[in-house]
Amino acid sequence: MACFSIWEIRKYMNDLYNPFPSLYHCHHQNFTEDLAFWQSLARWQGDPILELGCGTGRILIPLAQAGHEVYGIDNSHAMLAFLKQRIPIDLQSNIHLIEANMLDFQIDAEFRMVLLPCNTYSTFDAQARARMLARIFQQLKPGGVFAVSMPSPNLLRALQTNEDADVEAIFSHPDTGNPVQVSSTWEKQENLVKINWHYDHLLPDGKIERVTASIPHYLATLEDYVTEMISAGFTIQSTYRNFETGSYKPDASYLIIIAQK
Numbered sequence: 001m002a003c004f005s006i007w008e009i010r011k012y013m014n015d016l017y018n019p020f021p022s023l024y025h026c027h028h029q030n031f032t033e034d035l036a037f038w039q040s041l042a043r044w045q046g047d048p049i050l051e052l053g054c055g056t057g058r059i060l061i062p063l064a065q066a067g068h069e070v071y072g073i074d075n076s077h078a079m080l081a082f083l084k085q086r087i088p089i090d091l092q093s094n095i096h097l098i099e100a101n102m103l104d105f106q107i108d109a110e111f112r113m114v115l116l117p118c119n120t121y122s123t124f125d126a127q128a129r130a131r132m133l134a135r136i137f138q139q140l141k142p143g144g145v146f147a148v149s150m151p152s153p154n155l156l157r158a159l160q161t162n163e164d165a166d167v168e169a170i171f172s173h174p175d176t177g178n179p180v181q182v183s184s185t186w187e188k189q190e191n192l193v194k195i196n197w198h199y200d201h202l203l204p205d206g207k208i209e210r211v212t213a214s215i216p217h218y219l220a221t222l223e224d225y226v227t228e229m230i231s232a233g234f235t236i237q238s239t240y241r242n243f244e245t246g247s248y249k250p251d252a253s254y255l256i257i258i259a260q261k
Contacts, residue, residue, distance in 0.1 A: 019211055021082035022174045023199045025056040027182055028118075034149065035062055037243040038115060041147055041258075042068050045113040050139065052102040052116045052132075057083045059117055064094040071096045073105055103131045110141040116148040122156065122217045125191075126228065133232035140261040146234065149256045152241075153221050161188045165198055178202055192218045222248065225257060234259035 038059055042049055047069040054060045054072030056079060063070045064087075072095065074080050080097050087095055098107065102116075103124075114136050124132065136146050165183035173180050181200045186193055194216050201209040226236055237260050238245075241252030248255055 018078050019201075020213070021056055021076075021079050023180065023211060024079075024213075025058075025082065026171045026174055026180070027169060027199070028056075028058055031058070034117060034243045035059065037245070037256075038117065038147070039063065039066055041113060041115070041145070042066065045145055048109060048111050050107070050109075050111045050114045052114065052136075053118065053120045054083065054097070055079055055118070057086055059115070060095065061086065061091065064091045067094075069094055069096075071098065071107065071109065071111070073098050073100050073102055075099065075101050103128055103135065105135060105139075107139060109139075110144070111139055112141055112144045114140060114144070114146050116146070119150050119217075121148045121225075122150040122153075122220065123215060125218045126220065126224070129225075129228055130232065133229060133234070137233050137261055142261060144261050145237065146229075146259045146261075147256070148259075149243075149254055151217060152250075152252045152255050153219070153225075154250045155253060156193050156217050157219055159186055159188060159193050162186055173201055176201070178204065192216045222255060225255070229257070229259045234261060236260075 039062065042063055048071060049063060049068055050071045050073065051060050051063075052073050054074050057072070060070055060072045060083070072083070074097075077099055080099055084097065098105070121129070133146075140146065163185050165185050167181045167183050169182040171180055171182075172178070179202045181202065183198045183200070184195055185198070186195045194214055197213045197215065199211040201211075203209065222239065229236060237258040239248040240246060240254075240256040241248045242254055243256070
């Protein structure tokens with residue numbers, strides 16, 4: 001899973017001087033597999049568009065660059081501060097940032113599309129997802145869509161506890177230029193898989209500074225997600241297995257759902 005959610009990370013996230021937003025951005029800035037998919041949906045649905053959990057703007061900024069009016073919600077003051085520094089002056093009128101919890105946000109606008117990318121949806125349990133869906137439904141225009149991507153439910157269920165942290169990526173630290181190694185471990189529990197992402201900053205004296213982001217992914221099925229959305233008033237338009245819009249299959253890496261109000 002190349003892209004992961006940081007919504008549930010509590011350590012560091014409201015400290016403006018924390019290292020995590022820049023590390024997260026360096027890790028994910030070259031992940032572009034899904035961009036064309038979201039841009040195509042945006043062209044089809046029209047404006048305005050709301051992104052939940054907008055992070056450092058990997059998707060939000062390209063949508064604004066394509067001419068869309070976009071709103072972004074994140075519950076981390078630090079992530080939004082980092083994102084604000086990245087927004088070009090000519091795009092500032094197209095982008096509206098809001099610090100809020102996606103479970104109980106309220107915006108004085110209605111949207112043609114609400115999107116929740118980057119594997120965030122499965123980090124919420126069923127009760128939280130129901131609250132979120134109720135808010136999304138209220139914020140959508142009639143005919144608007146909720147578009148969400150997450151790890152395939154079967155993929156998550158198949159994961160077993162793995163404590164061997166193999167290096168998966170290396171990038172240069174944005175402040176020091178020293179290498180940062182990215183690795184992950186995961187813990188299988190009764191109703192979730194907790195994935196621990198480790199960022200190891202390799203210092204010249206041989207010491208290592210580690211920042212760890214622990215992400216819970218709750219175990220659910222496609223049928224669970226569909227039932228929840230229908231109960232919230234949505235109609236399921238499509239389910240996909242990847243960002244080239246192939247129909248969902250149980251052996252897929254991703255689950256993408258498009259639900260209409």
